[in-house]
Amino acid sequence: MDTHTDSPPTHDGPATIIVQDLTMRFGAVTALRDLAVSVPHGITGLVGANGAGKTTLMRILLGLQAPTSGTAHVLGMDVATDPRGIRRRIGWMPEGDCLPPDVTAADFVAHSARLAGLPPRPARLRASETLFLVGLEEERFRMIGEFSTGMTQRVKLAQAIVHDPDLVLLDEPASGLDPQGRREMLALVRRLGDFGIDVLISSHVLSDITATASWVVLLDEGRLLRSGPARPDEATGTIVAEVLGAADDLAGLLRSEGTAVALDGLRLLVGPGGGDLERQVVSAAARVDAGLVRLTRQVATLEDEFLDAARHRAEPEGSTNGHATVPPAPTVDAGEDRR
Amino acid sequence: MTDLTAVTIPSGPADAAVIVDRGYRHWDGERLGRRTIRWAVTVDALRRAFGLGRRARAKIFPWGLVAVGIMLALVITGLYVAAGTIGLPPEVLPDLPGHRDLFSWFSAIALLFVAVVGPSFLVPDRRHGTLALTLSRPLGVMDYLRGKATAFALVVLTIQLLPQLVLWIGRGTVADSIGTWLAESWPVLWQAPAVAVVTLLAQGSLLALITTWVNRTGVAAAAFLGTWAVLTPILGELSRLDLPGARLLALLNLPEHPEVIANWVFDRPTGGEFALVDAGFGPWASVGAVVVLTAVAATIAVRRYRSLA
Numbered sequence: 001m002d003t004h005t006d007s008p009p010t011h012d013g014p015a016t017i018i019v020q021d022l023t024m025r026f027g028a029v030t031a032l033r034d035l036a037v038s039v040p041h042g043i044t045g046l047v048g049a050n051g052a053g054k055t056t057l058m059r060i061l062l063g064l065q066a067p068t069s070g071t072a073h074v075l076g077m078d079v080a081t082d083p084r085g086i087r088r089r090i091g092w093m094p095e096g097d098c099l100p101p102d103v104t105a106a107d108f109v110a111h112s113a114r115l116a117g118l119p120p121r122p123a124r125l126r127a128s129e130t131l132f133l134v135g136l137e138e139e140r141f142r143m144i145g146e147f148s149t150g151m152t153q154r155v156k157l158a159q160a161i162v163h164d165p166d167l168v169l170l171d172e173p174a175s176g177l178d179p180q181g182r183r184e185m186l187a188l189v190r191r192l193g194d195f196g197i198d199v200l201i202s203s204h205v206l207s208d209i210t211a212t213a214s215w216v217v218l219l220d221e222g223r224l225l226r227s228g229p230a231r232p233d234e235a236t237g238t239i240v241a242e243v244l245g246a247a248d249d250l251a252g253l254l255r256s257e258g259t260a261v262a263l264d265g266l267r268l269l270v271g272p273g274g275g276d277l278e279r280q281v282v283s284a285a286a287r288v289d290a291g292l293v294r295l296t297r298q299v300a301t302l303e304d305e306f307l308d309a310a311r312h313r314a315e316p317e318g319s320t321n322g323h324a325t326v327p328p329a330p331t332v333d334a335g336e337d338r339r
Numbered sequence: 340m341t342d343l344t345a346v347t348i349p350s351g352p353a354d355a356a357v358i359v360d361r362g363y364r365h366w367d368g369e370r371l372g373r374r375t376i377r378w379a380v381t382v383d384a385l386r387r388a389f390g391l392g393r394r395a396r397a398k399i400f401p402w403g404l405v406a407v408g409i410m411l412a413l414v415i416t417g418l419y420v421a422a423g424t425i426g427l428p429p430e431v432l433p434d435l436p437g438h439r440d441l442f443s444w445f446s447a448i449a450l451l452f453v454a455v456v457g458p459s460f461l462v463p464d465r466r467h468g469t470l471a472l473t474l475s476r477p478l479g480v481m482d483y484l485r486g487k488a489t490a491f492a493l494v495v496l497t498i499q500l501l502p503q504l505v506l507w508i509g510r511g512t513v514a515d516s517i518g519t520w521l522a523e524s525w526p527v528l529w530q531a532p533a534v535a536v537v538t539l540l541a542q543g544s545l546l547a548l549i550t551t552w553v554n555r556t557g558v559a560a561a562a563f564l565g566t567w568a569v570l571t572p573i574l575g576e577l578s579r580l581d582l583p584g585a586r587l588l589a590l591l592n593l594p595e596h597p598e599v600i601a602n603w604v605f606d607r608p609t610g611g612e613f614a615l616v617d618a619g620f621g622p623w624a625s626v627g628a629v630v631v632l633t634a635v636a637a638t639i640a641v642r643r644y645r646s647l648a
Contacts, residue, residue: 062475064648088370088477098468107392114379115476117370126366133363143394159472164366195363 016041016167016198017061022070024056024222031056032222035070039200039217043193045209045230046202047306048219054202055095057219058169061200062092075166088117091160091168095175095202098156101145105131105155108144109162116163123162130158134188150181157188167198174208186211206302218306226305237272238298241281244291253284269298376478380486381493387463388456388494404452408445408502415441416509423513438503438527439605442534445502446597450567452498453542458559460487461550470647480644488637491546492539499535503527530604538597540629542567544636545593551643570594575614586618590628599625 017039024032032053046054059065061074063083072079074086100108106127113123131140134154139147144155153173160168173189174182189212192199203209209216210230218225243250243266251261251268259280262269271277278295285292390397415436422435436444464470473483507527514520546563553559571594578589589595595615602609603622611617615625 064471064474084373084477084479087475090475092472092475094468094471094475096468098472100463100467100469102393102397102463104392111379111383112472112476114382115376115473115478117372117376117477118366119369119371119375122366122368126364129364161363164364191363196365197363 013040015039016044016075017200018073019057020071022057022060022072023068024053024060024065025068030222032060032067035219035222035224037217037224037227039227040215041198042214043189043199043201043212044215044217045213046200046217046219047204047206047209047302048202048225049204051221052204052219053222054204054219055171056222058092058171058200058202061086061169062090063087089166091163091165093156093160093168093170093173095172099144099152102143104141105136105144105147105151105158106140109140109155109158112159113162118163126162126164127158130162131155134158135184149176150178150184153177153181153185154188157185161192161197165197167200168192170199170201172203173201174203174205182208206306210302216302220306230302236298237274237277239270239273239277239281240294240296240298241268241270241285241292242266242294243268243285244293246288246290249288250281250285250290253288254281257284266293373478373482376476377482377486377489380473380478380483381490384460384487384490385493387459388490401452401456404448405498405501407448408498409505411445412441412502412505412509415506416513419510419513437605438506438531439601439607441502441506442499442531442601445499446538449495449498449538450542450564453495453546454560454564454567456494457491457542457546457563458550458553458556460491461547462554462556462559465647466554474648480641480648484641484644488543491543495539495542496532496535499538500531503531503535507531533604534597534601537600537626537629540633541593541596544629544633547636547640551640567594571614575617578614578618586620589614589618589620590624591632593629593632596625596629600629 015038017037019035019037022032022035023030035053035057046057048054056065060067060072061079063079063086066080075089077086079086103111106124109131110120110124110127113126114120118126128140131137131154134157136151136154136158139151144152147155153176157170157173160170170189174185177185186208189199189201193212193214199212201209201212213230215228216230217227241250245266247263247266247268251263254261254268254270257280259270259273259277268281270281273280281295282292284290386392389401390399418435464473470483474480478486507524510524511517511520545566546559549562549566550559553562570592574588574592578586578592592614595613599609599613599615600622601607609616609622620628
């Protein structure tokens, strides 16, 4: 894993996207700062809080926006010199409203295919097939204005893939969906990977990324926090113990036995330690008569990683004025299954 | 290539059945160039203008006005038929309404059509966010605007010229001989298109200025009609003021240019009620003014869309 690096992080195999020293300023606001990242084939999650620069990066990769400085290559093509060549091989699903309400889904997706250069008849055929794939069968002949949010998101996905792109950029594809709709949308995104289409999926909901991506790019305020393989949540070797009382006594006893303990009120972070750590805590709690409420293994999530990386970046600044500034973390969606 | 994944159920009474996942088919066929993509923009705009693929309500207005234009042409043709049937003397025929009159009678309807349908070429794409999606395809702002402009031109020219064509054919059918009719009427074949093109440019330039900024079709339609209605009285008065350079304001009088040029092309007199004539400008000045104003409007529209892209 590459963390806090100034040069583009590396990975095995060829890259889909390579960004070097990319900076984008809008007046006094800097959306991207010296961003350097390399994205491999497969499904990559682009994670960051709102305003982290995700959408700006996608617009630059599409050639819709010229960066203030730096370079970006997509599928081996330079966005500065061949934006149309890139857009021929790329699909985009924007986050916001982008669909006309007064046409049928079939007509709109067919039109999208024609805009990508497909002849009229195959465009219409592929529109039907793609809408079928995303779960809109009979509904494809209804006006888009009559669709629910979930159906609208499916149409947006269909128009992004109807012309058989090599890469699709999905900007918050599960935005506004209920838990069931979110699960279905993320399943569709995973299927794109199975079809051999590379995906860059942006989200501020971390569970969306862990559910789909094999590589993760973390952004914060336009800076790269981390670019590396996505890993499932894993145990850290630390135990979280919550007690009814005598927390100080329990902490003291554990420390006297050589175990690291951090105390936070009636909550103790014990370890890291081996497999008998739970037994050691239970035994010590019995000896000091501390009623145990909860005993769990701490799990490292992408959210923790994001916060750690952000804290790590903020420390040099904090050391100068005594205050480390850590940005708000992306959202963990409570309604989504952790994987 | 086809990616069909078939899973055969191995046993049981339904062992002949298969569950087919149609999967995703990659496209390794032809990908057409920018001209075809521009044409796709044009076709989409034409479909929207005439309400094709939309609800019936969207079709009523455009097709209703097309029908009214054709009806007008048929009524005038009917006059010629009636004149021939009751045996009116030939010297009376030139007094019957002709192509220039049809332009005049139809101008209000055509103007209404441009006001109501015209904003649909640019406004909805911005309002619904479709513009960003369109520009994420392999076409640029200029391709998009050219595609839309082509559609607008096709629509306006069709609306203007279809009744003229019906009248021309209708008068031909009641003529003594086709040869004589063609020999006498061939100038109409350039006169009518010339007037239609000038009308297109004059109305299109004002419409472009409005619809590149206004995000509601209804507001854009009202702004277009209102501006078109007040330009002549306001600029007429201002250009007649005894101030240096005031007469040049008459050149900005977009509604007068098509009228002046139509009279010139159809060899009709142009009276002093036109501010342009009062200011001493001839028809060529109108042609030049329309071209310059169109270029200015197009430049502003392109700049606006480049900033939006």
